[in-house]
Amino acid sequence: MMSGVERAEEQRQIDQVVSRLTESFPYVPDHIITETVDSTYRRFDDARIREFVPLFVERFCRATFVLQPAVEISV
Numbered sequence: 001m002m003s004g005v006e007r008a009e010e011q012r013q014i015d016q017v018v019s020r021l022t023e024s025f026p027y028v029p030d031h032i033i034t035e036t037v038d039s040t041y042r043r044f045d046d047a048r049i050r051e052f053v054p055l056f057v058e059r060f061c062r063a064t065f066v067l068q069p070a071v072e073i074s075v
Contacts, residue, residue, distance in 0.1 A: 002050065013054035014041055020058065025065045036061050 002010070014037065021033050040060050044053045 006050070010050060010054065014057065017054055017058040017061070021061055021065065024062070028065055033061070033065075036064060 018034055018037050021028075021037065022030055025033065037057060040057045041053070044050075044056065047053055
């Protein structure tokens with residue numbers, strides 16, 4: 001079980017993932033990046049070893065945005 005400090009640090013790292021992806025993929029709307037990171041992050045809710053979760057989330061999301069560069073924006 002994670003302590004409050006560990007949980008806060010992991011959330012800080014996930015926030016940094018969102019920032020890096022936003023910089024790397026300026027054509028992807030911010031809400032799409034946030035939603036993709038959040039849904040990917042939730043896939044690791046049951047992971048017992050948490051050390052690399054932010055890294056895995058970033059790699060998966062980055063690959064998703066590279067493979068699907070065209071994002072449909074509805075106004």
